[in-house]
Amino acid sequence: MSGNNKNDTAVASVAAYRDKLESLREQVLADAVMIGEIPAPTFKEDRLVNFLSDRFTEEGLDQVTVDEVHNVTAILPGKTGEKNILVAAHIDRVWDSSIDHTITVTADSLIGPGIADNALGVASLPMLPVMLQTLGIEMDANLILLGASRSLGRGDLEGLRFFTDNVPMTIGAGVCVEGVQLGRLSYSSLGMNRCEINVSTPEEQHWESWSLSGAIITLNKIVQQILAIKIPTVPKTSIILGSIFSGSSFNVPSTRATLRFEVRSEEPGMVAGIREEIEELIEMAIAEQRVDVSLEVLARRKPGSIGFDHPFVKAARDILRGLDIDPLVAPSISELSVLIEKGIPSMTLGLTNGDRKHQLDESVQIAPVFKGLAQLVAVLQSIDQLLENE
């Protein structure tokens, strides 16, 4: 099949791509630094949207637009333009505008909040046309570049959902780009519920019962009961307790407590079942302890997969091996789930190795970035050919 031949071409060329892309080092790093230094907390991505839109225009892309939910999109027209491939990176980051967004450049790494998640991933978007030009590659399909807004936390992938609900053309394939980790190959999404439990207790309590009362005590009981829920190892299922907030002093019982957690599973229906069990625990706490407890589901994902044997996934695995990288197959709960839910065969790739994700000194290694970018271009090239041959 000619598709396989083209795929072989991409695999054979990917190491050479990496070498050529190193000539773009300062441009890639400068974009990553400038993008990383613009604060972009979820729902407040405007400044970054403006920057990215300017960069898209500067690179001569078509139809540079910012939509109602502050997604920024642009099109790199293909030779035939009959098919469309989406390349998406979420532009919002977990950091508030008030923190110092300075990125430090050392001889071998970039360091600063959000550089891995997802400033580097976003930087790959305006660089794609430059990379393709440098490598002398012309795609048959149109590349739709999407800086997706409102992705994280309470954003709940609103940007990508809006885009996929409203885009007027048919998307043949999607590739989501994350800064880390290189070798990551996600082609399935987990079922997920992202939840918040809020406990509030009366403000006036008798001092004799202080040691036994308060929102922390109630929340602690709920946490223990959640941990006692039996969850299967197959299909893979987990409850992740992410954060807890309560109290303000040493000696006054807290009247408010919040727990944030996620339930994830590969099995359809499993997440909903576990959430219902937790809801029952909460009902019990309300009845027994006469406290006010609520559970809010902030985000939901359905499980789905395009399959290990999907031609896109096979091409990506071959390309990673062409770069001497062992693929790290891991399911995703982010952008990928929206695309798979919409029936768009998609995968998520990482660009480099990094450490201390979501810490102020988050860092990414520079040298592997060019392998990561070569991988991205080669995967897009393979998908392009596979789509043409469909």
Added chain:
Amino acid sequence: MNKIDSWLQSNTFHHGEFWDLLKLVKAKEKKNLKISLCIPTLNEEKTIGKEIIIFKSALMDRYPLIDEIAVIDSGSTDKTAEVAAAYGADVYLSADILPSQGFKRGKGENLWKAIYQLEGDIICYVDADIKNIHPRFATGLVAPLIYHDEMQYIKAFYDRPLAFSQGVRPSGGGRVTEILVRPLFSLFFPELTALIQPLSGEYAVRREVLQSIPFPIGYGVETSHIMDVYMKHGLEAFGQTDLDQRVHRNQATLDLGKMSFGILQSFLNRMESYGLVDKFPEMSNTFRQFQAEGNRYEQVLKEIVEEERPPMVTIPEYRQKFGIEDSATG
């Protein structure tokens, strides 16, 4: 309109005016100019890498405005030279340039030796400690020299947002500028008060000017340059560009004291070389500060006359009240 006001209108720019880099590159090529960017360093490993990649990517790779990026190092003991070289800057050790002239440790030494080492018709100096580095730090300074043949020396100034509640805000330089340099200029060279930040470390200058002025090697280099260029070419030779915010290390008051001491030395040296030490020009009573409204800057003039009272003991009423005999006045 007085000379300072008209100069402020014609020779003060905002970097946003030069957003069209393609146009700028074309104008530069038409005039066949060569531009060098010089970054003097001493232990700047934390910020130098970023400066190089931002300037190189934007102003060499994407828009060929700058012909060379050079780091002139005073002998850093950290990885400054290694990091700068890794990202494609030409790195020179100041001591290796013009060895016949010896080596003195100081920023001004690096700036001076750059004139010998670098090839540009225009040299743009940018300090290495800028945390929020951006291509505007170079484009905003070289653009007026590319577009205006009569300008020789373009200084940067920055918006330092002091608290203000209405449309008009006070605008000024750093503490040493406001406490030392602006009062000195107000007294002796009132026209030079038109420069909003005379001490800023970012400026672009034509080679013909650089090669013909002396360089104090320490804190006084900027003050001395300004006085020399002013005496030779007048206010018309200067331009200044608003580069918006500059984020950098804040200096301790003790360090500002050292800086002021160096600047005073240079100032008085210049006065001596112009033969002005024993015949000060008439001192002005007008003190000149700035206020800004949007991007429009205007000087605020205050008459400050330091009147004097005689010793109390010379006042008859006082003498009478306290019974002081005439002979007690000595």
